[in-house]
Amino acid sequence: MAKERTLSIIKPDATRRNLTGKINARFEDAGLRIVAQKRLWLTRGQAEAFYGVHKERAFFNDLCDFMVSGPVVAQVLEGDNAVAKNREVMGATNPAQADAGTIRKDFAESIEANSVHGSDSAENAAIEIAFFFSEIEIVG
Ligand code: ADP
Ligand code: MG
DSSP states (O other): OOEEEEEEEEOHHHHHTTOHHHHHHHHHHTTOEEEEEEEEOOOHHHHHHHTGGGTTSTTHHHHHHHHTSSOEEEEEEEEETHHHHHHHHHOOSSGGGSOTTSHHHHHOOSSSSOSEEEOSSHHHHHHHHHHHOOGGGOOO
16 A cells, blocks of 8 residues: 555644644554644634635535634644545544544544544645645655
8 A cells, every 4th residue: 555645634622622642642543644743723714715625515604613713733644545544543524423433433522523634535635735734844
């Protein structure tokens, strides 16, 4: 399996509850390496741009409000099959449907405040990584 990179975001519900380290341990325990990481408070414009693919969805405005309600931690995870591996570690979007032992099952507050974002394809991972990081900031 080829080494791959994916974009992860620890969302405001998780930073508010001081869960960054516990969530990072889940990634590392699954064999994913955190090869870039920064904590930032998104502007409304940045949140809308990042979630632009969802702008027609009913939850878009609430989602953007939530994403600017506190700091986030943006990170690049690297490893074999990193996109799929990260989605597996995260669990389903709705924590009520997430498998036992996943981040969202153990930490998410709701389908919206679900603690983590992870890219859904290698193609989107490349776009989302470039949204937050320049190549010089990613050290594998
Ligand atoms: P995922 O984050 O699992 O890839 P989506 O890309 O479908 O899920 O949705 C992006 C984010 O929008 C979700 O992580 C969640 O925070 C929010 N969201 C998705 N569906 C809903 C919904 N039905 N109601 C409220 N928020 C939602
Ligand atoms: Mg998604």
